[in-house]
Amino acid sequence: MGSFVKTVMIQFMLFSLFGMGWNTIGGYGGQVELGKAQYVGIGAYTVALMMVWWKVPFWISMPIGILIALGYSFIIGYPLFRLKGHYFAIATICTSLVLKDIFDNWNLVGAAKGIELPIHEHPDFLYMQFKSDTYYYYFIMGLFYIAIFYMNWFRKSKLGYQLRMIKDDEDAAESLGIDIRWCKIKAYSIASAFVAVGGGFMAVYNLYIDPASVMELSLSIKIALMAMLGGAASLWGPIIGAAFLVPLDRFLGSWLGGHKGLTGIDFMIYAMLIMIVSAYQPKGIWGIIEQFRKRGR
């Protein structure tokens, strides 16, 4: 496998991981969540800062990052899920932007300059530093499979059914005794944990993080978009979305890189896709596949 293909595959699996996380609350729960980048940031910064300050190995700092993301998501989810629909969507953007602004100006964590991870001379498994992409590739592949199995379990779990009920009809769900807010918070935290894992991986893989790369609004949008394009509220949707958009992104990037004056075309194509999908097939690519399958029967 060429190194270019490997890079694309790593990106693909990373974004599938993000998308599957988003899918718990955004897809099954039907809440338009546009602030996932803050959890990428939390995961990435926890790993990076603990490594720089105290030389904590990745295998310890990543779980701590997950715990911080979980705690933070509970604290912020509690007021957040008083809101619904548009109010909720805008509020998630707000919380994410507030955190980014803080990190952008906080000198202790490198402010807008970001932080570089110390590079070890020899490959080090504890700190997840390798000479070749292959190890990262297998590591993210492991996470990817764990995520798929977990999501497969999740969608058939009690919480999964409760969430779909909430999505269909909140009042009916409430009358059946489902604690709506608590369910949403739980799903939100699961999503945050997924995304924080990916964030931690991004830190050790890129060896450099700054608020612009791990906390930008466009990252939140990309995460939600991939899941939405592939098909929200389905197991394979986020994966299909990532499989479609990540190579497209790469291809457009390398193709347009050679043509000056064409900057922005890639995002315009993205945006057209979003508009067409939301206008004609809000269920995404998976929705189209389902349609054909039903017709075939």
Added chain:
Amino acid sequence: MLVIDALLQGILIGLLFALVALGLTVIFGVMDIVNFAHGEFLMLGMYAVYWTNYFLNIDPLLALPVSAALGAVLGLASYYWLIRYLLRGPAIAQLFGTFGLMLFLQYLAMFLFSADYRMIDKGVLVGKSYSIGPFIFEGTKLAAGILSLISFAVVYYFLYKTKTGKALQATAINKEAATYMGIKTDRMNALAWVIGGGTVGIAGGLLVNFYYAYPMVGILFVMIAFACVALGGFGSIKGVFYAGILVGILEMMFPVFGQLIGSDFLGPHFKFTVVYLAYFIIVVVRPQGLFGWKN
């Protein structure tokens, strides 16, 4: 003195914020859609005046009709080509649809005009300032405040005093009942988008006199507008006027407050963070806004 100065500056910029948020609240009131692309209408309005000024040498204030017309056409086009289709789908698709429009316009501007920061440097009022008593006002900001107020008043008069405006209000309050009264709600929706686009186009044309135009400028102002709309109560027109001024004052007072207590942490780089936080706190604590009428 510093405080009163900041207060007055805040009111001037707040009038402009109110005009930006006006379109958002009208659209939301009439059809329960949040237009994420609103800030991009503003951005294109800014560019419209900038380029008219650049190529035709027309004074930026006289070029305002160009940006207003562009905004109105954009609003109309997005209603007929996109929003009408989105209305059939679920709420999540509506959000993503206007989000897509936002991205599209952003990168269209990036493609056409590059990412450069552009600001008007020639014009009657550019670079001039007037002193009223002990206070000094920049001519462009003064003009922006006054013209925003006038535009707002015109739209307000239209919405509350004319027959068409009242029909629009009726559609906002109860769509079904309005249909029974013989109001063509589809046209009212389109009208809401024309008003929304037109007013924000004017706001953009005023803004470019003292603020840089660049493709990503929209997101900042749309967040401010969301805060104003939330503060005023989603869909409320009177509310958004007071809310705009309040947010303007908040934005201008915040750095002054930081300066007064000598804290670096309350510096100007956090003034928009405060706006985001304000939105979050308002919708959580008081979802109907300060003057709200719709839940």
